[in-house]
Amino acid sequence: MANLESTSITSTSSPESTTGQFLESEAVITLDHGAGAQASQRLFSSYIKPYISNPILDSLDDAAKLNSLTGDYAFTTDAYTVSPLFFAGGSIGSLAINGTVNDLAMLAAKPLYLSCSLILEEGLPLSILEKIVSDLAKAADFAQVQIVTGDTKVVPRGACDQIFITTAGIGKILAKPAPSGSNLVPGDAIIISGAIGDHGLTILNARENLTFLTGIKSDCAPLNHLVQSLVNLNIPIHCLRDVTRGGLATTLNELANQSQVEIEISEKAIPIHTAVKNACDLLGLDPLHLANEGKCLCIVPSEYAKLVVETMHKHSQKNNLAQEAAIIGQVVAKSTQAMVTLKTSIGGRRILAVPEGGPLPRIC
Ligand code: MG
Numbered sequence: 203m204a205n206l207e208s209t210s211i212t213s214t215s216s217p218e219s220t221t222g223q224f225l226e227s228e229a230v231i232t233l234d235h236g237a238g239a240q241a242s243q244r245l246f247s248s249y250i251k252p253y254i255s256n257p258i259l260d261s262l263d264d265a266a267k268l269n270s271l272t273g274d275y276a277f278t279t280d281a282y283t284v285s286p287l288f289f290a291g292g293s294i295g296s297l298a299i300n301g302t303v304n305d306l307a308m309l310a311a312k313p314l315y316l317s318c319s320l321i322l323e324e325g326l327p328l329s330i331l332e333k334i335v336s337d338l339a340k341a342a343d344f345a346q347v348q349i350v351t352g353d354t355k356v357v358p359r360g361a362c363d364q365i366f367i368t369t370a371g372i373g374k375i376l377a378k379p380a381p382s383g384s385n386l387v388p389g390d391a392i393i394i395s396g397a398i399g400d401h402g403l404t405i406l407n408a409r410e411n412l413t414f415l416t417g418i419k420s421d422c423a424p425l426n427h428l429v430q431s432l433v434n435l436n437i438p439i440h441c442l443r444d445v446t447r448g449g450l451a452t453t454l455n456e457l458a459n460q461s462q463v464e465i466e467i468s469e470k471a472i473p474i475h476t477a478v479k480n481a482c483d484l485l486g487l488d489p490l491h492l493a494n495e496g497k498c499l500c501i502v503p504s505e506y507a508k509l510v511v512e513t514m515h516k517h518s519q520k521n522n523l524a525q526e527a528a529i530i531g532q533v534v535a536k537s538t539q540a541m542v543t544l545k546t547s548i549g550g551r552r553i554l555a556v557p558e559g560g561p562l563p564r565i566c
Contacts, residue, residue: 232559234560235559236563237448237557237559237560238446238447238452239491239557239558239559239560240556240557241559242447243556261382262460263308263382263383263384264304264305264309264442264443265309267375267382273374274374274375274380275372276306276311276371276372276374276380277370277371277372278370279368279369279370279371280298280301280305280369281367282297282301282367282368282369282566283366283564284297284564284565284566285564286408286409287334287364288408289404290407290418290419291401291404291419291420291421292422293337294365294367295334295337295338295340295341295367296340296422297422298367298369299316299338299341299342299349299369299424300341300345300422300423300424300425300495301369301495301566302316302369302370302371303316303345303347303371303424303426304424304444304446304495304498306371306373307373307425307426307429307442307444308429308442308444309375309380309382310375310429310432310433310439311375311376311380312373312374312426312430313345313371313372313373314347314348314371314374315349315350315351315371315372316347316348316349316350316369317350317352317370318369319352319355319368320354320355320365321367321368322354322357322362323357323361323362323363324356324357326364326365330364331365344424345424345426346426347426349369376430376433381439381441381501382440382441383441383461386457386458386461386501386533387461388535388536389503389504390501390503390533391501391502391503391504391510391529391531392465392531392532393500393510393511393527393528393529394473394498394499394527395425395428395498395500395514395523395524395527396421396496396524396525396527397474397478398445398450398473398474398489398490398492398494399449399478399482399489399492399494400419400420400475401420401422402449402491402494402565403415403481403492404419404420406485406562409562414481415477415481416477418477418481420495420496421494421495421496421497422495422496424496425444425523427517427521428498428517428523429442429498432500432513432514435506435513438502438506439501441457441500441501442500443456443457443498443499443501444498445497445499446494446495446566447566448557448560449489449490449491449493450489450494451554451556452491452557453499454499455554457501458540458541459540461533462536462537462540463534463536463540464533464537464539464540464542465531465533465541465542466531466532466542466543467530467543467544467554468530468531468544468545469544469545469547470545471529471531472490472528473527473528488557490544491557491560491561492561493565493566501533510527511528514527542554
């Protein structure tokens with residue numbers, strides 16, 4: 203599932219009635235539980251969802267869809283714990299805005315208002331706090347969204363790592379029906395807005411100082427303006443999904459499961475920067491498992507696919523956000539197997555599975 207973080211709506215579900223779903227082998231939290239892949243999915247489905255399940259949460263999209271008399275709204279929240287705090291192409295401040303803006307944009311919502319809560323560790327230099335808050339402000343300004351409420355807490359040394367940030371956001375949904383991971387049907391084209399893997403590798407580089415990794419920076423960016431250009435086309439957008447933790451492999455499997463379909467993608471068609479591909483080969487990493495912070499999938503009936511790619515390219519003349527957008531595959535059948543098949547570059551075929559955890563923790 204995509205959205206471990208989609209809602210704060212409470213429910214009266216009884217925890218006692220769900221204890222049978224608990225996994226006895228998983229007695230404590232591990233870093234894999236935060237990687238957005240299989241372990242995260244088990245954590246959510248066995249330990250969290252049973253207590254707070256409701257129809258809005260259970261849609262498992264990037265944001266909760268809230269109906270009102272004045273229109274439909276998207277509501278989402280996300281916690282940011284990236285280490286290190288600053289990296290090529292961004293910081294925990296820009297991530298905390300763009301990540302939440304993007305989850306709203308994935309419901310074709312125009313982001314309106316954000317909240318921002320800061321958890322600060324005793325001893326954090328004020329100069330670092332000021333730089334992060336300045337990055338928050340710049341990113342919000344660029345995304346054209348306002349931070350209208352927030353909170354600040356300080357915890358003793360060792361109780362957190364310098365700074366953790368939680369943002370929540372609300373936006374007005376512009377498309378009817380709203381895009382959803384449940385809307386995929388056979389014949390749909392799968393489009394990715396650009397090259398994958400840059401963010402995950404950038405964080406690895408910043409943490410480990412790998413001297414052979416040069417010319418790679420995070421793709422951290424707001425996608426709401428790009429989505430607005432797609433909404434303006436007035437075409438049916440079946441699904442938008444940002445490709446974050448767990449990477450492309452996990453995201454495609456989430457969508458296949460949500461819609462109960464079989465997806466086929468072509469390895470050759472997936473845009474990957476040469477530097478990322480070479481580094482992944484050297485480090486034994488799969489770029490399809492690496493996180494991104496400024497890329498999304500757009501899934502539309504195939505007759506609109508070319509128009510979507512052209513629109514993404516045109517939008518990118520100003521900001522280079524989606525100049526490598528490409529059609530990477532299609533939805534091939536309805537299927538209770540809900541699988542993703544990868545046509546490999548050398549002509550083979552393999553099932554693209556969800557990794558157990560992530561190649562590295564705390565990437566967002
Ligand atoms: Mg998301």
